[in-house]
Amino acid sequence: MPDAYTEAQLVEQxxxxxxxxxxxxxxxxxEETFGATGTLLRETKG
Numbered sequence: 259m260p261d262a263y264t265e266a267q268l269v270e271q272x273x274x275x276x277x278x279x280x281x282x283x284x285x286x287x288x289e290e291t292f293g294a295t296g297t298l299l300r301e302t303k304g
Contacts, residue, residue: 261267274284290297 278284285297287297290300290303292300292302
């Protein structure tokens with residue numbers, strides 16, 4: 259069982275759930291790629 263007391267479990271996952279409630283699409287950008295075909299279509303991290 260994953261550790262239940264991590265930032266991911268206590269903050270990130272509940273926040274993602276809140277954004278998903280009204281129907282927003284959520285994605286993990288932990289390993290985001292950049293450019294025209296990137297994960298979020300962003301050119302750079304900035």
